[in-house]
Amino acid sequence: MRLWSRELWRLVLLAGLGALAGWPLSAPGLGLAVGLALCLLHHLRRLHALHAWLTHNPQADPPAAGGLWGELFDRLYRYQKGQRLTQSRLRSTLKRIQESSEAMRDSVVMLDRHGDLEWWNSAAARMLGLQAAHDRGQHVTNLIRDPRFVAYFNARDYRDPLTLPSPIDERLILQFQITLYGDDERLLMARDITRLHRLEQMRRDFVANVSHELRTPLTVLAGYLETFSSYVAENGADRLPPRFARGLSQMQEQTTRMQNLVNDLLLLSRLEIDQGGDDHTPLAMDALLESVRRDAEALSAGRQRITVEVEEARRLIGSEQEIRSAISNLAFNAVRYTPEGCQVTLRWKPHPQGACVEVEDDGDGIDPVHIPRLTERFYRVDKGRSAATGGTGLGLAIVKHVLLRHDARLEIESRPGRGARFRCVYPAARLAAPESVASA
Template structure:
C-alpha cells in the first residue's frame, strides 16, 4: 500500500510539473508557472490536512470521513477502516471483560483485585458481604486498612501465600473465612475469600467431641489404673497367671493415659491462636534440660546426643509448649535411632529468623510419608509405633505449637541415612532478654 501511494504521489507531481511547464512555455514564464503550480498543490494539500485534523478531533463514533479524491481519498478511507477495525476489537474485548465481571460477580466466593501496593481496584458482591466493603467509597483504599485483623496484616505483608489463611469475618464473628492470595501481572494481587463457616463448625464439633470424650474417659481410667496399682503393690498372694494379666493391663492403661493427655493438650492448643504466657525463653538451658531427659530415655542404648545452641538465643513464647514440641522431636529421634546412634540438636539465628533442628542417624522415612507425618494418628509403621509406645499425636502437637509461635516444621529424610526435623521461627519471634538487675 505504501508503494502504491508513493507511485501515485510521484505520478501526480510529474503531471503537475508537466502541466506547469506547458503553461510556462505558452506564457514564456516557466519559473513563475512552476512556482504557482506547486503553491496551489501545497495549498490543496494543507487544506486536506486541515480537513483530516478537524475530522479526527471532532468526529462522532461511526461518522465517515469527509469526501476526498485521489490520494487523500485513499488516506481518509484507510484511516477510517483502521478505526473501524480497532473499534470492533475494543467491542469484542469489552464484551469479554463484561462477561468475566458478570460471571465473577455471580460467584459465591469473594473476588478482590488489588494493585501492586495492595490498594482495592475491583471486587464482587460476595466480597462486600464477607468483608463489608462499600462500593465505590472503598476504591483505591489499602485492603489492610479495611480488614483490620492482625493475622491478615501479617499474612498479606509476609508474602508467603502457599497456605490459605483462616480468620473471622470483620463484619460478623460467627462467620469464618478462608483467604487465598495469588500474585499476577505486574506484582498485582488477586484475593479469593471463601465462606468456610460450615466446615469450621464441623471441625469445632469434632474438636469438642474429642475433648469431651477425653475428659469423660479420664476419670474412669484413673480409677482403673489406681486399683491396678493397688493390686500390684500387694501382689505377694496373687496367682502368677493373674499377675501377668494385671501387669499388661497396667501397661495398656498407661498408654491410654498418655493418649488422653496428648488429646487434651491438642484441644488446649487449638483453643487459642497465641500462647497467653508469651515470655522470652532461653533455648540453651531448655535444650540442655531436654538432652538430659533424652539421655535418661536412651539408657543402655548409649546414644550420643549433642547440643549446639547459639549463645544468648531467646524466643518469644510459652516455655512449656516449646519444651513439649522440642521434647517430642528429640524423644522421637531417640526412639527411632539404633543403639549407639548419633543425635545432633542445633539452634541458631540468621536474617530469616531463628531455627532449631534435630538430626539423627536413624532409620529414615520414605518420601511418600513425609507430607502426612503431622496428621493425627498417622503412623509410618504401626508395628514400630506400638513397640515404642507412641500415640501418633507427637508431631501433630509439634505442628500446633509451632503454628502458635509463628513457625513452620520442615522435614527431610533419606531411608537408611537418618532424618532432620527443622523448626523455622519468624524473625519477630526472636526475643531480647531483659538485662539482669
C-alpha cells in the first residue's frame, strides 16, 4: 500500500511540475501532458525491461529498479525460483517413479481419460509388444483386441482381474487389472501368471484323471458289496457274525460316499474345463423347482417341510442339468444341516438386476465369519457334523462354478439362530419371456 502511495505521489508531482513549467508560457495543459508523458515513458521502459527479462533470460537476476517496479521484479523472481524448485522436485519424483516402475517385473501402462496410451515400462513393452515410436497415443483396445478385454475395459467394473493370453505370445498367460485414478485416468497392470496357470491346469488334470481312475474300482467294489448284501439278505442275516454284518454295512456307506465324492470332483473338473453354452435353453423354473423339491423331500424323509414359491413368470436361459445341480446342492444342504421340523423354501422371484433363485431355511444359521469361505472346496463349518451327514464339501463350489458359467453370482445371508438364505442372482440378459407369451 505504501508503494502505491509513493507511485501516486510521484505521478502527482510530475504532473504538477509539468503544469508549473508550462504556466509561464501560458500552456499549463501542455506542461501537464509532458509530465504525464514522462511518467508513462518511465513505466513503458520498466515494462519493456520486464518483457525482455521474462522472454529472453528468466533465470537471470531481475532488472535493477526501485519503487513499485523493483518490488514487482523481486516478487516475480521469488515466485519463479519457487516454481523451479517445485518443478525440480516433481521431475525428481517422476524420475524415481519411472525408475521403480522400470524395475518391476509386472507391466505398468498409464492411460489418459480416453484410454490412449501415455507411458509404459519395459515389462509392458516385453509382455504386450508396445513400441514407443508407434503406439504412444493409440487407444489401448487397438493393441489388445481380445473381445474379453474390450468388454472388461468398457464395463468400468474393475473389482476383479481378467486373465488372458498375451497379445504377442499365446503361451504367455497374463492377469490384467485396471485402476481408476485422477481425472478418470486409468492405470493398467499386467502380471505374468503363466506358471500359476500351468500349475492350476496340472491340478485340474490330476483331479480329473484320478477321479476317472477311481470310478472303475469303486464301481466294482460297490457291485460286489451289493451282491454280498443281497446274498446275506436272501440266506438270512442271522447266519453272518454281527461283526461282519456291521463291517459290510459300513463298507457300503463309505463306498457310496466315495462315489459321491468322485462324481462331484468329475463335475467340478468338467465345469472348469468345458466352456459350456451348447445346451442353454429357456427353462421353466416352476417345474424345475418342483422337481428339486421332490428330490429334497425324498432326502428329508419327512423331517422338514419343503415348499416352492414362484413369483417370477419369466424363464431362465441356461443349462438345465447345471442349474438343477446348483439348486439341488443348495436344497440338499438345507435338508442336511437344518434340524427336524424346520421350513425349507425354494423361491423364484424378481430381482432389481434380473431374477433370483432363493433357498431359505429357518434352521440354526451360520456364523458370518464362515460365509466368505463357504464356496471353497472341502471347507466345512462343522467338520464332524458334515461328515455325519454324508456331504462331500464340494456342493457350494459346484454352485459357484455353475453360476459363473451363467453370468450369475451367489449371495449368502445368515445369522446364528436365524436361518440362512442362499440367493442365486441372474442378470436380465439371462431371462426369457414366459412360455405362453413366447408361443403367442
